[in-house]
Amino acid sequence: MLLLPLAITWFGALALTPFDGRRRAIGLAAVGILAAAYLALGWLAFQVLTSGPIEMIAGNWGPGIGIRIRADALGMAFALISVGVLLAALAYEVLGGVHERTLPESLLFMATGLFGVFMTADIFNFYVFFEIAMISSFALASYGKETRHLRAALTFTVVNLLGSVVFLAGIVGLYHVTGTLDMEVVSQRVSGVPAGSVLLIAVLIFVAFGLKLGIFPFHSWVPVVYRDTWPAIAAVLSAALANIGSYGLLRFGAGLMPRELDLTAQGLILIGSMSILYGAFQAVGARSASGVIAWSAIGQVGYILVAIGIGGPVGFAAAILYTIINALNKLVLFLAVGLRGWLVGAAFALAAFSVAGVPPSAGFFGKVALFRAGVTADSTALLVLIVLGGALSLLYLFLLYQRDYWSHPAEVPPSPLPARILVLALAAGVVLLGLWPEPLLALSAKAAAVLPGGG
Amino acid sequence: MNLVLALVISVLFGSGAFLLLKRDLIRMVGGVILLSNAANLFIVSAGLSRGREPIYPLPPGQTVSDPLVQALVLTAIVIGFGTVAILLGLIYRASTARLPAGEIPAEPTEPAEPVAVTEPPVDRGAG
Numbered sequence: 186m187l188l189l190p191l192a193i194t195w196f197g198a199l200a201l202t203p204f205d206g207r208r209r210a211i212g213l214a215a216v217g218i219l220a221a222a223y224l225a226l227g228w229l230a231f232q233v234l235t236s237g238p239i240e241m242i243a244g245n246w247g248p249g250i251g252i253r254i255r256a257d258a259l260g261m262a263f264a265l266i267s268v269g270v271l272l273a274a275l276a277y278e279v280l281g282g283v284h285e286r287t288l289p290e291s292l293l294f295m296a297t298g299l300f301g302v303f304m305t306a307d308i309f310n311f312y313v314f315f316e317i318a319m320i321s322s323f324a325l326a327s328y329g330k331e332t333r334h335l336r337a338a339l340t341f342t343v344v345n346l347l348g349s350v351v352f353l354a355g356i357v358g359l360y361h362v363t364g365t366l367d368m369e370v371v372s373q374r375v376s377g378v379p380a381g382s383v384l385l386i387a388v389l390i391f392v393a394f395g396l397k398l399g400i401f402p403f404h405s406w407v408p409v410v411y412r413d414t415w416p417a418i419a420a421v422l423s424a425a426l427a428n429i430g431s432y433g434l435l436r437f438g439a440g441l442m443p444r445e446l447d448l449t450a451q452g453l454i455l456i457g458s459m460s461i462l463y464g465a466f467q468a469v470g471a472r473s474a475s476g477v478i479a480w481s482a483i484g485q486v487g488y489i490l491v492a493i494g495i496g497g498p499v500g501f502a503a504a505i506l507y508t509i510i511n512a513l514n515k516l517v518l519f520l521a522v523g524l525r526g527w528l529v530g531a532a533f534a535l536a537a538f539s540v541a542g543v544p545p546s547a548g549f550f551g552k553v554a555l556f557r558a559g560v561t562a563d564s565t566a567l568l569v570l571i572v573l574g575g576a577l578s579l580l581y582l583f584l585l586y587q588r589d590y591w592s593h594p595a596e597v598p599p600s601p602l603p604a605r606i607l608v609l610a611l612a613a614g615v616v617l618l619g620l621w622p623e624p625l626l627a628l629s630a631k632a633a634a635v636l637p638g639g640g
Numbered sequence: 641m642n643l644v645l646a647l648v649i650s651v652l653f654g655s656g657a658f659l660l661l662k663r664d665l666i667r668m669v670g671g672v673i674l675l676s677n678a679a680n681l682f683i684v685s686a687g688l689s690r691g692r693e694p695i696y697p698l699p700p701g702q703t704v705s706d707p708l709v710q711a712l713v714l715t716a717i718v719i720g721f722g723t724v725a726i727l728l729g730l731i732y733r734a735s736t737a738r739l740p741a742g743e744i745p746a747e748p749t750e751p752a753e754p755v756a757v758t759e760p761p762v763d764r765g766a767g
Contacts, residue, residue, distance in 0.1 A: 309712055316719045323726045327733060335734050342727055343660065346672050349723070353679045353716060361686035366708075 187241050187254055190229065190268075191300040193222040198293035206289040212279035215289030219272050219296060226268060226300070230261040234631060240306070253367060255306035259505070262632040263432045264303040266509045270425040270516050271296050273611055274417045277520055280603040281417075285328055292421070295321040302429055306368045308356050308441075315352070315429060319345055322426050329415040337413035341422070344396065344406040352393035358386040359441070372441045372637070380444065387445035390437050398430030398486045401460035408467075411479030416523030419475060423482050423519065424512040431489050431508045438493065439501060439636040446496065453494030454562075458570055460487030465577035469584070474522045477585045478515070481540065481578060485511045488555055488574070491567065495558045501633035503554035506625060510551040513615050514540045520608045526599025530590040532612035537586060539615045541579035547618035550626065645685040652678035665731045672727060676720035683713045 197218035204211045233239055238257040242248060275292045283289065298318025305311050323345070327338035360366055362382055363374040375383055392403065399407035411419045438446040446453075464484025471477045489511070492504035517536035521529050535546065542552030552575060559567040599605070618625055633639035652674050659671030687709030694704040 309715070313715060313719070316723070320719075320722055320726055323723070323730070327730055330733070330737070332737060335730065335737055338730055339665070339734065342723075342730060343668060343672070346723055346727070347660065347675065350675045350679045354682055357679075357683045357686045357712070360708075360712075 187229065187239055187256055187304070190222040190226040190264075191297055191304070193218060193225060194293045194296040194300065197222070198290045198297065201290045201293065204286075206286045207283045209279070212275075212283050212289055215293060216272070216276050216279055219268070219275055219293060222296060222300075223268055223272055226261075226264055229256055230265055233261050234258055234628070238635075249367070249370075252310050253306040253369075254304055256304050257635045258628070259432075259435065259632040259635040260303035262505055262509065262628050263428055264300060266512050267299045267303070267425040267428045268296050270512055271299070271421060273516055273607070274421045274425075274520070277604055277607055278417050280607060281523075281601055285330070287324060288328060291321045291324045295325070295421070295426070299425065299429070303432065307366050308359060308368060308371060308437075309366045311433075311436075312349075312353060312356050316349060318426060318429065319349060322422060325418050325421065326410070326414055328418050333413040334415060337410045340406050341410045341414075348393050348396035351389055351396075355386050355389035355393060358382075358389065362386070368436075368441060375442060376444060380448070383442060384445050384448065387438070387442050387449070391434070391449075394430040394433040394437070395456075395490075396430075397433070398427055398489070399483055400486050400490055401456055401463050401483065404460070404464075404483045407483055408471075408476065408479045411482055411519075412473060412476045416475065416519050419479075420516045420519035423479075424515040427482075427486065428508060428512060431486070431493075431504065434490070434493055435501065435504065435636060439496065439639060443637055446493075450494045450496060454491050454567070457487040457490030457492075457494060458567075460484060460490065461570060461574045462487075465574055465581065468581040469577065471581075474585055474589050475519070477581055478518045478522065481581065482515060484574060484578070485515075485540070488551075488571070491570075492555060492558050495562045495567075496638060497561060498630070498633055498639050499554075499561045500558045501636055501639040502626075502629045503551075503558040505632045506554045506629040507551045509625065509629070510539065510547045510615075510618075513611070513618070514548060517608060517612045517615060520604075520611070524600040524605055524608060526605055528605045528609045529600070530586070532605075532609045533590065534586060535612040535616055537579075537582035539619070540582060542575045543579070545616060545619040547615045547622065547625070549619055550622045554626075554629075641688065642685070645681060645688070649678050649681050649685065652681065665734065669724065669727055669731065673720075673724055676716070676723070680713050680716050680720070683709055683716055687712075 197215070201211060201215055206212060206215070229239070233256050238255055240253060240255045242251040242253055244251055271292055275289065278288060295318050298314045298321065301314030302311060302318060305314060323338070323342045326341045327335050359371055362378045363371045365371055365374065396403040411423055414422065461484045464480050464482070464487060468477050468480035468484065471480050489504050489507050492500050492507060514536050517532055518540070521533040521536065539546035539548030542548045552571060555571050556568065559571060656671045656674030656678060659667045659674065662668055662671070687706035689706050691703035691705040692698070694707040698704060
């Protein structure tokens with residue numbers, strides 16, 4: 186039962202591999218498979234949220250020997266948003282017309298990797314599923330076949346391969362100092378290890394996930410890749426795959442190495458703040474639509490890092506909530522940028538309001554959660570930063586709206602209506618979550634309670 | 641032994657990182673291979689212990705070497721193969737797309753225009 190979503194996407198991807206994904210029937214079959222897996226995930230998440238974490242040990246091994254698979258509220262929250270993004274992006278591509286035969290299978294393989302990452306309780310298994318998701322993202326990044334797509338894909342692949350090597354070194358370091366791969370045992374034993382060696386490992390893991398998230402000192406690949414990849418792929422990379430970064434920081438930082446997280450909290454807040462300001466100012470100066478959103482992505486993940494740095498129940502809940510809302514915003518923005526015609530401008534505007542944190546969109550509650558975290562941290566500078574970041578995002582997104590949707594009315598033929606309706610429905614969902622945010626707030630609080638120091 | 645391993649890992653990692661920064665794509669792949677092998681050696685060195693081979697039944701009173709790192713490094717090698725294969729595939733695509741002399745194409749001077757999903761260019765010949 187625990188492995189049902191994973192099994193559906195894995196076998197579904199294998200079954201679709203021999204066929205040409207450009208055919209509409211294959212695309213629709215992939216949407217059906219992913220939707221079935223998502224339903225299974227929703228049912229599993231319901232069980233987890235109502236009656237506590239579900240756990241199993243792979244291959245009927247005894248406890249302490251086999252690999253543990255564990256579904257808890259934190260993993261479920263991330264799986265729900267990330268695979269939801271994949272489902273929306275796949276439906277969008279199928280409605281608009283798939284260009285390459287490998288797209289549906291690659292997205293299903295990526296969903297398998299994401300399910301695994303968010304449900305494993307073993308650090309090496311985490312690496313394996315992380316690589317499954319990464320390898321399918323390397324295949325997806327070149328989607329579109331033009332020179333700029335290939336260029337973006339090569340940059341993305343090489344930078345992230347380097348990140349994977351660093352991450353593997355961090356994992357192996359954790360194994361070396363604790364003698365185990367099980368997350369729970371690691372978290373018990375790591376406090377008995379000298380702080381110096383754990384700090385080095387923590388830095389390696391932070392660099393790997395920081396690279397994945399695209400925060401300020403590791404951001405150099407982000408603008409090129411998000412600007413030049415296909416819009417739906419940019420949505421997948423920034424709104425689904427990047428979530429591994431924030432999940433990893435929460436799981437490894439707050440879950441396994443809380444002492445090191447406390448030690449470096451000020452540094453995280455500083456890096457996050459630089460990321461917010463740098464991303465926002467660059468976005469004001471960027472010219473193309475996807476360029477603006479790409480730079481904005483660097484600023485938005487800065488907020489997540491600041492919230493993790495503040496820590497505690499309020500900070501972790503804010504980080505999770507902001508990750509979910511940021512993923513939804515990025516999804517709608519990138520998909521809307523790829524479309525032309527009636528309804529698209531409205532969807533873009535709704536998501537842009539959400540990024541800036543204007544009520545009644547979901548982004549408003551993300552900003553409120555950050556504000557609460559800033560009040561908890563008792564820091565005026567952080568509150569000013571959050572307001573300034575919000576104001577700047579309103580500025581750059583409406584400069585973009587003015588350039589793209591007001592100045593060139595209907596020069597290009599409009600995109601297929603179903604794809605436009607899908608994007609507008611997603612944007613309406615963002616507003617709906619802003620009008621009725623209780624489920625989202627409860628989910629993020631429950632997810633934060635999984636972490637030590639987050640309950 | 642530890643010192644030798646540390647030196648080998650550092651040399652592999654250093655030369656891998658150096659090659660990774662080259663513009664030539666094939667050298668870049670070489671860099672990736674060296675880097676992933678540095679990581680593999682690092683895995684082996686993390687569980688380095690003296691002892692008999694860990695095969696059941698064990699003679700009593702003897703220490704065995706750590707078997708887990710063998711499993712880990714095997715997995716990491718397979719993943720490394722997979723990523724290198726994907727990377728070579730991408731480079732093949734780049735070379736068939738007539739990019740100049742197997743190099744990463746230069747950054748476009750003008751920011752790319754957003755792509756409108758209107759009519760998908762159907763290309764059933766390739767891919």
